[in-house]
Amino acid sequence: MGTRYNLIAGQSVERLAALSDGVFAVAMTLLVLDLRAPAVETIHSEAELGRALLALSPRLLVYLMSFTTLGIFWVGQQTQLNHLARSDRDLTWLHLGFLFAVSLMPFSTSLMAEFIAERTALLLYWANILLLGAMLFATGRHMLRAGLLAGDAPAQIGLWIERRILIAQTLYAFGALLCLVNTYWSLGFILLVQAIYVIGPRRGVLGRI
Amino acid sequence: MGTRYNLIAGQSVERLAALSDGVFAVAMTLLVLDLRAPAVETIHSEAELGRALLALSPRLLVYLMSFTTLGIFWVGQQTQLNHLARSDRDLTWLHLGFLFAVSLMPFSTSLMAEFIAERTALLLYWANILLLGAMLFATGRHMLRAGLLAGDAPAQIGLWIERRILIAQTLYAFGALLCLVNTYWSLGFILLVQAIYVIGPRRGVLGRI
Amino acid sequence: MGTRYNLIAGQSVERLAALSDGVFAVAMTLLVLDLRAPAVETIHSEAELGRALLALSPRLLVYLMSFTTLGIFWVGQQTQLNHLARSDRDLTWLHLGFLFAVSLMPFSTSLMAEFIAERTALLLYWANILLLGAMLFATGRHMLRAGLLAGDAPAQIGLWIERRILIAQTLYAFGALLCLVNTYWSLGFILLVQAIYVIGPRRGVLGRI
Amino acid sequence: MGTRYNLIAGQSVERLAALSDGVFAVAMTLLVLDLRAPAVETIHSEAELGRALLALSPRLLVYLMSFTTLGIFWVGQQTQLNHLARSDRDLTWLHLGFLFAVSLMPFSTSLMAEFIAERTALLLYWANILLLGAMLFATGRHMLRAGLLAGDAPAQIGLWIERRILIAQTLYAFGALLCLVNTYWSLGFILLVQAIYVIGPRRGVLGRI
Numbered sequence: 001m002g003t004r005y006n007l008i009a010g011q012s013v014e015r016l017a018a019l020s021d022g023v024f025a026v027a028m029t030l031l032v033l034d035l036r037a038p039a040v041e042t043i044h045s046e047a048e049l050g051r052a053l054l055a056l057s058p059r060l061l062v063y064l065m066s067f068t069t070l071g072i073f074w075v076g077q078q079t080q081l082n083h084l085a086r087s088d089r090d091l092t093w094l095h096l097g098f099l100f101a102v103s104l105m106p107f108s109t110s111l112m113a114e115f116i117a118e119r120t121a122l123l124l125y126w127a128n129i130l131l132l133g134a135m136l137f138a139t140g141r142h143m144l145r146a147g148l149l150a151g152d153a154p155a156q157i158g159l160w161i162e163r164r165i166l167i168a169q170t171l172y173a174f175g176a177l178l179c180l181v182n183t184y185w186s187l188g189f190i191l192l193v194q195a196i197y198v199i200g201p202r203r204g205v206l207g208r209i
Numbered sequence: 210m211g212t213r214y215n216l217i218a219g220q221s222v223e224r225l226a227a228l229s230d231g232v233f234a235v236a237m238t239l240l241v242l243d244l245r246a247p248a249v250e251t252i253h254s255e256a257e258l259g260r261a262l263l264a265l266s267p268r269l270l271v272y273l274m275s276f277t278t279l280g281i282f283w284v285g286q287q288t289q290l291n292h293l294a295r296s297d298r299d300l301t302w303l304h305l306g307f308l309f310a311v312s313l314m315p316f317s318t319s320l321m322a323e324f325i326a327e328r329t330a331l332l333l334y335w336a337n338i339l340l341l342g343a344m345l346f347a348t349g350r351h352m353l354r355a356g357l358l359a360g361d362a363p364a365q366i367g368l369w370i371e372r373r374i375l376i377a378q379t380l381y382a383f384g385a386l387l388c389l390v391n392t393y394w395s396l397g398f399i400l401l402v403q404a405i406y407v408i409g410p411r412r413g414v415l416g417r418i
Numbered sequence: 419m420g421t422r423y424n425l426i427a428g429q430s431v432e433r434l435a436a437l438s439d440g441v442f443a444v445a446m447t448l449l450v451l452d453l454r455a456p457a458v459e460t461i462h463s464e465a466e467l468g469r470a471l472l473a474l475s476p477r478l479l480v481y482l483m484s485f486t487t488l489g490i491f492w493v494g495q496q497t498q499l500n501h502l503a504r505s506d507r508d509l510t511w512l513h514l515g516f517l518f519a520v521s522l523m524p525f526s527t528s529l530m531a532e533f534i535a536e537r538t539a540l541l542l543y544w545a546n547i548l549l550l551g552a553m554l555f556a557t558g559r560h561m562l563r564a565g566l567l568a569g570d571a572p573a574q575i576g577l578w579i580e581r582r583i584l585i586a587q588t589l590y591a592f593g594a595l596l597c598l599v600n601t602y603w604s605l606g607f608i609l610l611v612q613a614i615y616v617i618g619p620r621r622g623v624l625g626r627i
Numbered sequence: 628m629g630t631r632y633n634l635i636a637g638q639s640v641e642r643l644a645a646l647s648d649g650v651f652a653v654a655m656t657l658l659v660l661d662l663r664a665p666a667v668e669t670i671h672s673e674a675e676l677g678r679a680l681l682a683l684s685p686r687l688l689v690y691l692m693s694f695t696t697l698g699i700f701w702v703g704q705q706t707q708l709n710h711l712a713r714s715d716r717d718l719t720w721l722h723l724g725f726l727f728a729v730s731l732m733p734f735s736t737s738l739m740a741e742f743i744a745e746r747t748a749l750l751l752y753w754a755n756i757l758l759l760g761a762m763l764f765a766t767g768r769h770m771l772r773a774g775l776l777a778g779d780a781p782a783q784i785g786l787w788i789e790r791r792i793l794i795a796q797t798l799y800a801f802g803a804l805l806c807l808v809n810t811y812w813s814l815g816f817i818l819l820v821q822a823i824y825v826i827g828p829r830r831g832v833l834g835r836i
Contacts, residue, residue, distance in 0.1 A: 008288055008291075008292070008363060008366065008369070009284055009285075009287075009288045010284050010287065010288070011288075011291060012287055012291050015226060015230060015287050015290075015291075017642060017645070018226070018227060018230040018645060019230045019233060019234055019283065021234075021642060021645040021646045021649050022230050022231050022233070022234025022235070022440075022443070022649050023234045023237055023238055024646060024649070025234070025440070025646055025648075025649025025650045025652070025653055026234055026235050026238040026239075026444075026649070026653050027238050028650060028726065028730055029650055029653040029654050029657060029730045029733075030238060030241075030242070030653075031730070032657075032730050032731060032733055032734050033657070033733075035731075035734045036734075036737070037734070037737045037738040037740075037741045037742070038741075040741050040742065043742070046745055046746060046747055049742060049745055049747045049748070050747050053738075053747065053751070064727070067723075067727050067730065071720070071723040074646065074723075075636055075637050075716065075719060075720075076636075078636075078637065078639055078642050079636045079637070079638075081642075082638060082639050082642075089284065089409055090409070092284060093280070093284075093407050093408075093409075096276075096280040096283075099237065100273070100276050103237055103238045103240070103241050103276065104241060104244075106238075106241055106242075107241050107244045107245075107246070110245070110246045111246040111262075114246045114247075114249050115246070115249065115252070115258060118255055118258055119255060120255055120258045120259050120262065121258070124262070198720050199720075200716055200717070200720075217497055217500075217501070217572060217575065217578070218493055218494075218496075218497045219493050219496065219497070220497075220500060221496055221500050224435060224439060224496050224499075224500075227435070227436060227439040228439045228442060228443055228492065230443075231439050231440050231442070231443025231444070231649075231652070232443045232446055232447055234443070234649070235443055235444050235447040235448075235653075236447050239447060239450075239451070298493065298618055299618070301493060302489070302493075302616050302618075305485075305489040305492075308446065309482070309485050312446055312447045312449070312450050312485065313450060313453075315447075315450055315451075316450050316453045316454075316455070319454070319455045320455040320471075322455075323455045323456075323458050324455070324458065324461070324467060327464055327467055328464060329464055329467045329468050329471065330467070333471070426706055426709075426710070426781060426784065426787070427702055427703075427705075427706045428702050428705065428706070429706075429709060430705055430709050433644060433648060433705050433708075433709075436644070436645060436648040437648045437651060437652055437701065439652075440648050440649050440651070440652025440653070441652045441655055441656055443652070444652055444653050444656040444657075445656050448656060448659075448660070507702065507827055508827070510702060511698070511702075511825050511827075514694075514698040514701075517655065518691070518694050521655055521656045521658070521659050521694065522659060522662075524656075524659055524660075525659050525662045525663075525664070528663070528664045529664040529680075531664075532664045532665075532667050533664070533667065533670070533676060536673055536676055537673060538673055538676045538677050538680065539676070542680070
């Protein structure tokens with residue numbers, strides 16, 4: 001009985017993509033709510049305003065890092081959805097789990113910006129990235145197992161996707177570990193890894209990541 | 210005169226789907242605004258930060274519950290829209306009523322998170338779920354009566370949809386009733402029902418829900 | 419020179435529709451941010467919570483009114499866009515002006531909810547509705563004059579759209595005038611007009627609106 | 628290895644457009660959160676409410692300016708995306724950089740509205756516009772170099788796009804320079820430039836911009 005409903009539920013790749021784009025767009029833009037103009041009462045001169053804005057720059061960096069994280073995972077999810085012939089309700093729910101992790105990013109980011117020197121904040125931030133990676137790994141695997149791939153998808157797409165996620169997550173985990181030294185080392189390393197993914201070098205050791 | 214306008218108004222299923230995906234995406238992401246990083250002045254050590262975050266965990270659970278609720282109703286609405294050949298203005302307005310209930314979820318969730326032990330908060334939360342179910346039932350029924358179904362939709366789709374909503378709402382109503390014992394019993398039961406809908410078991414008693 | 423760029427700019431109806439759905443979705447959901455759970459410190463019993471929530475009910479009514487207003491104008495814009503063959507940059511900018519009026523609704527609503535008995539708040543709210551109507555009238559007229567209509571659009575569509583907007587705006591203006599008696603009379607009348615547009619009666623005097 | 632993944636990543640123009648429309652829609656609507664109804668405790672008469680709202684009017688002007696800025700860049704990006712045959716991952720990341728600049732607009736706007744007479748605020752606002760222009764220039768150039776243009780795109784589209792951006796940015800830079808006189812001169816000049824772009828005159832000197 002219930003299974004009959006389940007057969008017709010959650011089949012639209014287009015709507016999954018639309019909901020995903022919406023959640024990413026809102027999460028990406030909500031991050032900025034964390035960046036607030038200094039209160040007008042506390043500023044008495046142009047120099048004070050300059051100093052107050054300079055004090056916001058670590059927040060801006062954390063925000064840029066989160067925007068990039070969301071961008072990387074948006075590209076990753078898009079790559080999977082582009083090669084889907086259709087969805088099923090399990091895949092839909094795995095993607096909803098992924099979107100749940102996306103919707104947590106503004107909170108993790110705000111926590112990180114507020115407590116930039118605390119390991120707890122950094123580890124929660126990393127846990128959020130780990131959840132994003134784990135869910136995307138699960139959607140990739142289910143897509144292959146349930147035969148939802150489009151006919152023209154490259155044969156090795158599953159291998160490429162899984163390899164990509166595993167390498168990235170290993171690097172993120174190493175970055176998180178660096179907080180044993182100092183949370184700034186962690187942040188610097190994570191930013192470096194992200195820069196490589198954004199630039200996407202085509203040659204050399206980095207081109208193999 | 211007016212009816213002529215009404216004949217051409219509100220016919221686009223695509224735009225209804227796009228607006229719906231937008232409202233769901235914003236509502237799902239706004240829930241998180243309720244999760245706020247503790248104020249930096251109140252935290253003096255890593256241990257205090259850990260305790261403050263632990264104190265947020267019931268909120269995280271309520272938020273997860275609301276995200277899941279929205280996910281369940283998003284899948285439900287999508288399943289209906291996927292089988293529409295076209296819309297009419299009455300169906301459009303019924304879906305707008307459904308979206309109104311969606312847009313109330315961040316408020317109900319925030320109330321529930323703030324007053325987790327109060328029956329009033331739980332009953333309002335349940336009333337929101339009831340409104341979601343009632344509107345989705347109404348859109349399903351109108352879709353069938355007005356002959357808006359696509360030609361390739363399964364013949365029994367109306368029966369499946371109505372049965373699904375009635376069983377789910379009965380379970381939710383029972384969960385709400387449990388607040389006579391304790392609001393935590395209600396929450397636990399509702400979370401259990403949702404877990405079943407997310408996992409969507411294919412066999413046994415649960416597979417018949 | 420510049421005109422050559424203008425010839426290729428702003429032609430996509432699909433993207434205009436997507437941006438519009440996004441702005442409507444965000445505006446509709448942001449309204450709810452105005453509804454806030456009472457502060458936990460001010461509530462000491464279930465009865466106090468009930469009273470605090472009851473005190474929110476006028477706000478809920480204003481919110482419902484604004485959601486309905488946005489719904490009416492969303493259906494109105496959609497009806498125009500559905501019959502477009504293509505857009506041009508002037509039409510795009512007229513629609514952006516319309517979306518500006520949409521984005522002001524959360525502010526007008528918040529003002530109205532806060533100062534429900536003040537004429538200034540009601541007149542600003544009405545001014546927002548007037549701006550929405552005026553922009554939609556302008557987009558309708560430009561669409562006809564610039565020959566952007568799809569081939570299969572009904573011949574009299576322009577007449578229907580303009581007649582519809584003029585009658586609605588006359589009713590809203592009369593509603594606003596009622597604030598000379600009392601702002602509650604205005605609100606009641608506007609809600610009544612909206613109810614008629616939502617239900618869309620097919621017969622009798624109301625069917626001719 | 629990595630390059631193989633890069634070959635299949637970020638190819639969907641539709642999803643890039645959908646994410647962009649989402650980010651623009653949220654940013655355009657979030658601007659309004661800066662416009663807040665005056666606190667009910669501070670208002671004791673209709674006249675006081677009128678004065679409090681009048682005091683908000685410079686904010687409304689800044690908000691209108693930002694909405695227009697976002698509108699101009701939305702039309703600009705749309706014009707590029709409309710003529711794309713496909714995307715690649717570099718183009719996707721350049722557009723994500725552009726969207727980052729879009730997501731900063733609510734912050735720049737809020738800063739500008741709060742410190743309307745301070746050069747620092749104006750220069751940061753201008754820096755945001757410069758970043759938007761620079762990213763859009765980069766996406767335009769990459770689109771041409773990487774041969775991503777659709778077959779039916781006008782041959783000189785690249786020239787038109789680059790010329791358009793360079794002229795606009797020169798005007799904005801001149802407007803920013805005017806803050807050496809006074810920030811209000813800057814604002815006035817920028818609003819004038821925007822009005823020309825919105826109206827898009829077809830003849831005379833302005834038609835050549």
